[in-house]
Amino acid sequence: MKYDLEKFKGVFVALYSAYDEEGNVCSERAKKLTQYYLDKGVKGLYVGGSSGEGVLQSEEERKKMLEAVMSVAKGKMTIIAHIGANSTPESVRLAKHAEEMGVDAISSIPCVYYGFSPRAVKRHWDAMIDATDLPFIIYHIPQTTRFNLPISLFTEMAQNEKVIGIKCSSESTYELERFKFVGDKVKGHDFIVFNGPDEQFVAGRIIGADSGIGGTYGVMPELFMKLNDLMDQERIKVARKLQDEVNDIIADLLSGPNLYGVAKYILHLRGVETGNPRGPMLPVETDEDKKLCERINKKIEEVIEKYKDK
């Protein structure tokens, strides 16, 4: 096996992007944000994905964000760079840049705007894969891309040595199980499956996920690391109870103007500045929204405390 797969097992924060007060990518803030997660002890970061607003940024902004992250995280955390862009040439340039930066793997959605055939998606992904020596992780998120990855294309992709895993953000745990089962069979060893829906972390791990990448981990990495430890120890009953509490928090996070707006404001309450999400995503503006964030932040602290020694 060409790649060390152990470094892809664990909890990966889907990193929010860091902006200044004018909405420009801010390297200093991105470095502090990266250090925040390094100090928390997460396994790694997924940079420039959905939570990272990669598809809302220019090529230069995406590079700038990754450069800041790598200046802090290189060799200390596993970094997966999401390089999916509107066109194949842009994705290829981002792939090459990610390799120059020393990331551990690249990853991509199939498409952004147009609906494509499996053949077109394969060609798009293959171009990125061929551009570097890095391992590649498929990003499957049909509810936003509208591309329902057929198992035939998945099987073909898994045959490529460089394709080591899939980030499965579809809500079907059956689909996740199939990717794990078929992936392991094709490889003859572990094919890394990342659970995508944070609300189903426990279910995903039970049915085959090795790891998790999530957009709500950023405000409660401690709770997802705890869930992961509980699953490693096969302490399902405690894990289920904690998942219930986490899902209550996620429901609150989703009840505000926008998940990332709320998450970023919660980080602001902790002294970690990342600015507002980029429009059309709504920021936290009203007193009511701010109170919601304060309440969620308090609830997270309480649940961390409650499960610390469980």
Ligand SMILES: CC(=O)N[C@@H]([C@@H](O)[C@H](O)[C@H](O)CO)[C@@H](O)CC(=O)C(=O)O
């Ligand atoms: C559809 C969607 O956005 N799914 C999220 C989840 O983390 C999601 O935000 C969470 O489960 C709350 O619903 C992730 O799978 C996406 C992700 O990790 C990323 O790339 O930011």
